[in-house]
Every structure is written in structure tokens, then in C-alpha cells.
Amino acid sequence: MSWSYRPALDGLRTIAVYLVLLFHTGLPVAGGGFVGVDLFFVLSGFLVSNVILSEIDRTGTLRIGKFYSRRVRRLLPAAVAVVVATCAVFVLISSVTRRLPLIGDAQAALLYVANWRFLAQSSDYFATDVEESPFLHFWSLAIEEQFYFVFPILLLLLTKATRRWGWALLAALGALFALSLGSQLYWAQVDTNHAYYGTDARLYQLLAGVLLTVALRTWHVQVRRRTAELLAVGGLVLLLVLGSGLPPLSPSWRGIGAMVASVLLIAGLSLRDDGVLARGLARPVPVFLGRISYGTYLWHWPVILVLEEVLVVSPKIVAVLAVGVATGLAAASYEVLEMPIRKNGFLDRFQWNTAVTGVAVSALVAVTLVPWALQLDRKPALAALDSASGVAGVATGKPTRLPADVDWAKVEDDIGDEGSCSAADVARCTVVDGSGPHVLLVGDSQAQMLVPMFESIAEKHDLRLSLNVQAGCPWQEGLANKKSSEKEAQKCEDGRVGWYDEVLPELDPDVVVLVSRPRDEPQWARTIVRRDGREQPLEQMTAETSRETLAKVEKVADDTVLVERMIMPETFDPDECLTSASEPSACAVPVPLGTSPTDALYIAAAAEDPALHTVDLNPAFCPGAPVCQPVVGGEIVWRDDHHVTAQYAVSRRDQVWKLLEKTGVFGAAG
Known part of the structure; x- marks a missing residue:
């Protein structure tokens, strides 16, 4: 041819x-x-x-x-x-x-x-x-x-x-x-x-x-x-x-x-x-x-x-x-x-x-x-303010002002730090080697955003801090997040399955702090699954796998602290709102009403077991309740719809420490 x-x-x-x-x-x-x-x-x-x-x-x-x-x-x-x-x-x-x-x-x-x-x-x-x-x-x-x-x-x-x-x-x-x-x-x-x-x-x-x-x-x-x-x-x-x-x-x-x-x-x-x-495809129009x-x-x-x-x-x-x-x-x-x-x-x-x-x-x-x-920092001329369908217009109390010359790229990248280890290299988990009680932080990206804050607390109060923190990975050993990529899912499996049996005893922490994004909404029923393949309603699945993992943690640690739901915008991106709204107060987030299923599970478990404790960190992160401002003390609060900036979390370390002390575990630990 x-x-x-x-x-x-x-x-x-x-x-x-x-x-x-x-x-x-x-x-x-x-x-x-x-x-x-x-x-x-x-x-x-x-x-x-x-x-x-x-x-x-x-x-x-x-x-x-x-x-x-x-x-x-x-x-x-x-x-x-x-x-x-x-x-x-x-x-x-x-x-x-x-x-x-x-x-x-x-x-x-x-x-x-x-x-x-x-x-x-x-x-x-x-x-x-x-x-x-x-x-x-x-x-x-x-x-x-x-x-x-x-x-x-x-x-x-x-x-x-x-x-x-x-x-x-x-x-x-x-x-x-x-x-x-x-x-x-x-x-x-x-x-x-x-x-x-x-x-x-x-x-x-x-x-x-x-x-x-x-x-x-x-x-x-x-x-x-x-x-x-x-x-x-x-x-x-x-x-x-x-x-x-x-x-x-x-x-x-x-x-x-x-x-x-x-x-x-x-x-x-x-x-x-x-x-x-x-001949049809060769006609002038096609x-x-x-x-x-x-x-x-x-x-x-x-x-x-x-x-x-x-x-x-x-x-x-x-x-x-x-x-x-x-x-x-x-x-x-x-x-x-x-x-x-x-x-x-x-x-x-x-x-x-x-x-x-x-x-x-x-x-x-x-x-x-x-x-x-x-990178031009200008308000959109054609798009409607996305937050108008969410929280704009709520009574916000004390007005806030957006700091001048915000480095939005830095805000977007302020995600905190991951950290984990295997049985072959347990020392990698420890990031602060203080002489006080040994605290282990375990969780997903919401734990990740708190890592620099916990490091600052550990250094100030002479604690030993270890991590098993990975984005998108629930602390429950039996849960898998199908929303994760294949690489993330494998990393999560490596960091959870068998970890509580093999690595946790080697670390031997005094206090284990567990932090995960609550996954209670119906849409999570399609992405959160049991690793063993059993099909269950989301609430039942979360409850059973939580109890299974907590039982393993309690065999090693003296006390376990479950962090309750942290207030997040969820329905809109607060930083996009801040760069679009005429006033930061239009991007404020109201405190949600009621108790989430996950929090109810935590509270009920803590009521039955003296070694389990819950802590609500929202009084530290939302000082203006019942409305949470997007800017507090000159710091941008949220980096997206379900994470605070790591820098803002560090700025609230003293308030968080007081809330942690009220659980009573740090005075008794060690």
C-alpha cells in the first residue's frame, strides 16, 4: 500500500x-x-x-x-x-x-x-x-x-x-x-x-x-x-x-x-x-x-x-x-x-x-x-461566592480581619507530618524523646494536622512522643478506605494490619491518643469497608472494629484518649471563601448541633471503661463558639474543608494541653 x-x-x-x-x-x-x-x-x-x-x-x-x-x-x-x-x-x-x-x-x-x-x-x-x-x-x-x-x-x-x-x-x-x-x-x-x-x-x-x-x-x-x-x-x-x-x-x-x-x-x-x-467521513463537514x-x-x-x-x-x-x-x-x-x-x-x-x-x-x-x-491574589469577578449556599450570613459575634499578604500557597501546604515504623525499626516512630510519659498519636490526616502541635507540647512538657499517622487511614485496624489510591491503601494496610500486635508492645506507650475524621455520613458507607470483607451497616462496622482495636491498645497502654469530632466547614472550602468574600466573618462556621454517632460511640465506651477517655478539643480551636471564625489571632484556621492548618494548631497548643490535662491521664501516666 x-x-x-x-x-x-x-x-x-x-x-x-x-x-x-x-x-x-x-x-x-x-x-x-x-x-x-x-x-x-x-x-x-x-x-x-x-x-x-x-x-x-x-x-x-x-x-x-x-x-x-x-x-x-x-x-x-x-x-x-x-x-x-x-x-x-x-x-x-x-x-x-x-x-x-x-x-x-x-x-x-x-x-x-x-x-x-x-x-x-x-x-x-x-x-x-x-x-x-x-x-x-x-x-x-x-x-x-x-x-x-x-x-x-x-x-x-x-x-x-x-x-x-x-x-x-x-x-x-x-x-x-x-x-x-x-x-x-x-x-x-x-x-x-x-x-x-x-x-x-x-x-x-x-x-x-x-x-x-x-x-x-x-x-x-x-x-x-x-x-x-x-x-x-x-x-x-x-x-x-x-x-x-x-x-x-x-x-x-x-x-x-x-x-x-x-x-x-x-x-x-x-x-x-x-x-x-x-465516503461519508470524507465529506467536507466531517x-x-x-x-x-x-x-x-x-x-x-x-x-x-x-x-x-x-x-x-x-x-x-x-x-x-x-x-x-x-x-x-x-x-x-x-x-x-x-x-x-x-x-x-x-x-x-x-x-x-x-x-x-x-x-x-x-x-x-x-x-x-x-x-x-x-498566583494573582484577586477576588473572582465572575464566580458567585461559594459559601453563600453554606454558612455566609450567620451571626458571627466579634468581627475578624484577614491578615495582610497571606501566603496562600503556604497555607495550602500546611498539612502537618506523617510518621510510622515497622517491627524492624521501632525507633523510627519516636519523634520527641522526653523523659516524661510516653504518648503515642495514632490516626489519619486529622491526626497529621496535629503532629507539629503535639511535638510542641511534648517538647514543652518533657513528654516522649511517638507516631503512627497516615493520611486517609482510620486508626481502626479492621477498616479500609476505598477512597484511597492503591499506593495509599497498601501503605495503610502495612501501617495498621498487625501493627497493634507486633509494634505497639515494643513501643510500650503510657497514653495512646486516637484521632480520625468521623466518617458517619451516608456517603462513607460506599467507601469505608471491613478488611475481612464482611458487609455491615456503617455504624455497626465502625463500632465493632473500634472495640476490636481498643482491646489491643488497652493490653499495652495504661490509658487511651479518643479525640471527639473537631468542627470543620465540610460543605465549603474556607480558604476559597476567604479569598472571595468581602469580610472574613462571612466564612465563619457554626458549631454543629447534636452528637455524632462516632462521638456517641466514644462517650459510651469511655463510660464503661475507666482506661478510656474522651476529649473535646473544640473549645481550644473554636474560642468564639457557637460560631467558629476562619481567622483567630491572626492565624488562618482551616486549610480546606476538613483540616485546620498545622500552624494554627500549634498556636493553640497551650489551650489543647489544658484540655488534655483535664482527662487526668498525664498526671497518672508513667
Whole structure:
């Protein structure tokens, strides 16, 4: 098969991009629409390898500088424009606290490492939900660019090395395909996020397109029109079924199926261009939409996020608006920006210089303009105050003032410290080695935010302090948090299962302080489970596993202190509120009424067992009750909707110590 332009393949891009767009709007009919990305990958591998092999056949070699120059001129201008425009829009509609995490996302997008950025964030308990990032969709473009950077040289070397043996090129590429597919299947069992974002686990789709190119060029396949039509239509039907989300498949197997569908579809359209489907896709409208599909893909996700930010409408309305706006922006970008740069004859003279300059401009924008814009501390001009639906307007008592020049990045990062140890290295648990009573702090991220405070208390009162603290990990040995990533879940299991039997006796603390975020709301019933697999109501599960763990703790420690629920905003982000509201008092949080199920469990257990004690730290952290101010003594109180800042906790250490002393355990311990 000799390569020539096939307009139907441009039309195929149209199907791919709108599958992704409809999926991102949340339409049920496109519940698996992310397979459009899989189609893009296979099609990219097919097209780029055809371009490379055609040049090698024609000239005997590949001008690498010219290839890179074409890629840079094709991809970077639109990408930089979208990143800059997105930063500008989000300055208008979002608070600085929401924008700060986006700096790294935008930089990773411009440097084409976004997939690794989002993979790292998926294992970070405190990372902003990646689905809130307007740069999320750059993960797939990053994989393609990484492929484009390495593959031309690799294919050139393989072509030269296997010139006498046509089958050897297929064999070598097939081996790479098998390795990547094996990586996908492995990570699908170990870490689904890596299976989705990892370059190694996704290359098989690009290589499937390359293998199709080499196979068609090597074997010169000739088929009847009906056969080609059956291949193309069969592939399209399979792709659309997978894109509907109806088959109950994992993302990994759905992606493998989409790869097979894409190969069939592209093969059918490439072998014969006179079929009904090929002619339909080659019509002017789908061809034009396919040519601007790169821009549509770049624009669609930030457009959807903005629409959802400023409008309260159904996914259908969002879909209609997103299609119109993203397509319009892409068409304008294609005509005004992309094509003039791609067709500029002057730039053809400076191939390597053009490539290097383009990358340098992208990097310069990443390190200068992006952080400058997203760090601007200004109130959103277009977005409504999120707290208006929560607590704004409550009677707040004494007014508060926001400190000048708050370092919001520092506030967002003020998460406290983790700490744990194994039976092989028990000493690692101890962080303050005082001569007084030995206190062990155990818990999740709410314990983590208190670690610097407990360290300060231990140093001041000559206590010995040890830790078993890990974000997202309940102190109950028998509970697992399905909301955690695979890496976090494994870390939690290592730090809890068997720890109370093996490590706790070696530590031999006098007092164990247990702190966890109460998980009483109905939504937690879907994510908090028993490690042994038994299904129980959330309250019963919490009660049983709490009693089981407390029994193990009491075998070792003289006293156990259960920290009751700490007052948190829960329904809104107080820092975003502070950067948006005219007065900090609008972001105050009322003291909740009643006793939570977890607190009731603690109080009942303490009433029955003299070695168990409860402590309410809210009088220390909320001195203005019944309303808790977001700024106390010049300190920002909360870093998000369910954590105080570690710095604020340290500032309240004396008040907390008085509350701990009232339990009576520290005078008696040791």
C-alpha cells in the first residue's frame, strides 16, 4: 500500500473528539466516551509512521530536524494559546486558593509531562481532585509528544537495521507492542491510575497503529470493497458500543477493545476509500471538523469547566454549549494561529532552530507567565461566592480581619507530618524523646494536622512522643478506605494490619491518643469497608472494629484518649471563601448541633471503661463558639474543608494541653 492522503481519516478524528467531549459533559449515552482518546492514539501511530516511512522510502533517510519542526509548529502554538487563555479565564472566575494547585498542572501541560503529573497526584491524599483541573486533558497529549520525541529515531534505526528482512521490522515493533500491552495488564491489577496515565502502559495503542502501517505497506494487502466496508463498519460499531459505556468493562479492557476496534476501522478506511462509510467521513463537514479536532480537544475541557462554574444547567445543555464554543474556538485558532505558522515558508529554512525556539517559548511561558497569573491574589469577578449556599450570613459575634499578604500557597501546604515504623525499626516512630510519659498519636490526616502541635507540647512538657499517622487511614485496624489510591491503601494496610500486635508492645506507650475524621455520613458507607470483607451497616462496622482495636491498645497502654469530632466547614472550602468574600466573618462556621454517632460511640465506651477517655478539643480551636471564625489571632484556621492548618494548631497548643490535662491521664501516666 502506497501512502496518500485519505480524507476519511480526518473525518474519523471528528468521531474521536466528540466522543471525548460528550463523555466529559457527563452525558449517560457517552459513559465510555473516553475511548475517543484510544482512537486518537491508534490513528496517531498509524499516520505518523506512514509519514516517516514514506520519507524514508523516498529519500533513504529521515530529516529529524524537519520532523521535530513540523511537530512543534503543528502542536505548540495552539497548546500555548489554550494554556494562557485558560489561566486568564480562571483568574476571573476562581479564587487564588483554587488556582494555586493549577500552576503545576499548567506547567506540566506546557512541558508535555502532564500524564506523570496527574499520576503522581492520584497517589497524593492532599492533592486537589485532578478532575477539577482545566489542564487534565493534556495527559494524552503528553503521551503522544513523548512518543513523537523518541519514535522517529527508533523507527529510522529499526528500518535501517532490518532493511533486508521486512518481517524483522514487524517483529521488533511487535515485541515493543507486547511489552507495552503487558505493562497495561500488569498495572491494571496493581495501580489502575498508572494503567491509565502511564506512558509505558499506553504506548501499545500508538504501536498498534504503527504495526497496522507496517503490515499494510509490507504485505500490500488488496481486498474487495465489501470486505473493507465490513472491517470499517464493524470497527465503528464496536467503538461506539464501547463508547456508550454499556458493556461492564474495566477501563483497561475497554481500552484494549477500543484499540482493536480502531485498528479494524482504520484498516477498512485505508484499504478502500470507495465504501459508504469512507465516503461519508470524507465529506467536507466531517473532514473540516477533523482537521480542527486538535483545537477542539484542547479547548473542550476548560470550556466545560467554565460552563459548569457559571451555569446551573443539565449535562445536555452543557454538551450543546460545549460543542458550539469549543468548535468555534478551535476553528478560529486553526485559521488565525495554527495554519499561518504551519504554512510559513520562512520557518522552513530553520528546522532545528524552529523546534528549539518553540520548546523554549513553551518552557518560558511555563516558568514565568503561568505562575504570575495563577498566583494573582484577586477576588473572582465572575464566580458567585461559594459559601453563600453554606454558612455566609450567620451571626458571627466579634468581627475578624484577614491578615495582610497571606501566603496562600503556604497555607495550602500546611498539612502537618506523617510518621510510622515497622517491627524492624521501632525507633523510627519516636519523634520527641522526653523523659516524661510516653504518648503515642495514632490516626489519619486529622491526626497529621496535629503532629507539629503535639511535638510542641511534648517538647514543652518533657513528654516522649511517638507516631503512627497516615493520611486517609482510620486508626481502626479492621477498616479500609476505598477512597484511597492503591499506593495509599497498601501503605495503610502495612501501617495498621498487625501493627497493634507486633509494634505497639515494643513501643510500650503510657497514653495512646486516637484521632480520625468521623466518617458517619451516608456517603462513607460506599467507601469505608471491613478488611475481612464482611458487609455491615456503617455504624455497626465502625463500632465493632473500634472495640476490636481498643482491646489491643488497652493490653499495652495504661490509658487511651479518643479525640471527639473537631468542627470543620465540610460543605465549603474556607480558604476559597476567604479569598472571595468581602469580610472574613462571612466564612465563619457554626458549631454543629447534636452528637455524632462516632462521638456517641466514644462517650459510651469511655463510660464503661475507666482506661478510656474522651476529649473535646473544640473549645481550644473554636474560642468564639457557637460560631467558629476562619481567622483567630491572626492565624488562618482551616486549610480546606476538613483540616485546620498545622500552624494554627500549634498556636493553640497551650489551650489543647489544658484540655488534655483535664482527662487526668498525664498526671497518672508513667
